[in-house]
Amino acid sequence: QSVLTQPPSASGTPGQRVIMSCSGSRSNIGSNTVNWYQQLPGTAPKLLIHSNNQRPLGVPDRFTGSKSGTSASLAISGLQSEDEADYYCAAWDDSLNAYVFGGGAKVTVL
Amino acid sequence: EVQLVQSGAEVKKAGESLKISCKGPGYSFYTYWIAWVRQMPGKGLEWMGIIYPGDSDTRYSPSFQGQVTISADKSISTAYLQWSGLKASDTAIYYCATVVTRQDVPQYFQHWGQGTLVTVSS
Numbered sequence: 001q002s003v004l005t006q007p008p009s010a011s012g013t014p015g016q017r018v019i020m021s022c023s024g025s026r027s028n029i030g031s032n033t034v035n036w037y038q039q040l041p042g043t044a045p046k047l048l049i050h051s052n053n054q055r056p057l058g059v060p061d062r063f064t065g066s067k068s069g070t071s072a073s074l075a076i077s078g079l080q081s082e083d084e085a086d087y088y089c090a091a092w093d094d095s096l097n098a099y100v101f102g103g104g105a106k107v108t109v110l
Numbered sequence: 111e112v113q114l115v116q117s118g119a120e121v122k123k124a125g126e127s128l129k130i131s132c133k134g135p136g137y138s139f140y141t142y143w144i145a146w147v148r149q150m151p152g153k154g155l156e157w158m159g160i161i162y163p164g165d166s167d168t169r170y171s172p173s174f175q176g177q178v179t180i181s182a183d184k185s186i187s188t189a190y191l192q193w194s195g196l197k198a199s200d201t202a203i204y205y206c207a208t209v210v211t212r213q214d215v216p217q218y219f220q221h222w223g224q225g226t227l228v229t230v231s232s
Contacts, residue, residue: 088155
């Protein structure tokens with residue numbers, strides 16, 4: 001059971017907007033910034049969003065992160081087939097003294 | 111872009127020891143914290159610990175404390191993850207990554223290695 005809770009899957013057709021959630025608690029998302037990682041099939045994870053809503057260089061602006069209270073969300077606008085991947089949220093947890101990940105959400109493009 | 115290059119896949123028997131490596135760019139390696147992350151077959155990501163190669167300051171996840179040893183040799187820009195007695199449950203892909211910290215607390219993992227697959231048979 002992951003400390004951060006993500007629905008295991010999300011899907012959409014090309015061009016649609018997909019939103020996935022990440023639920024935590026006061027000791028992790030409530031106190032620290034949230035990050036999102038994208039893992040394409042058979043590859044290493046890649047930093048997608050850091051510090052709640054910051055995109056590293058090279059990440060398309062179709063990807064948007066947000067945070068409110070003890071929850072966060074990642075939105076993908078204009079869904080493309082290349083967005084099929086697993087997406088993980090993560091944050092530092094002050095109580096566990098550990099960097100914690102969500103269980104991951106698999107995005108399928110229909 | 112910072113490139114981390116990890117050592118190749120390993121096949122071991124339970125009880126054996128193992129040390130895998132993660133090599134970074136020589137010019138700035140010791141200025142980054144390096145994290146190790148486990149991904150068991152078909153499962154999600156788990157943070158194992160971090161090390162600052164500049165002075166080998168190491169922090170472990172409570173879940174992995176005592177189970178593995180993280181070390182580094184800044185002279186060759188390399189971080190290591192080591193086991194003294196492997197178990198079948200250690201079968202996983204292990205990733206290293208550079209870490210952005212704030213007051214020595216990990217904030218996010220910026221650049222990732224390609225991963226090392228460790229297979230342990232019982």
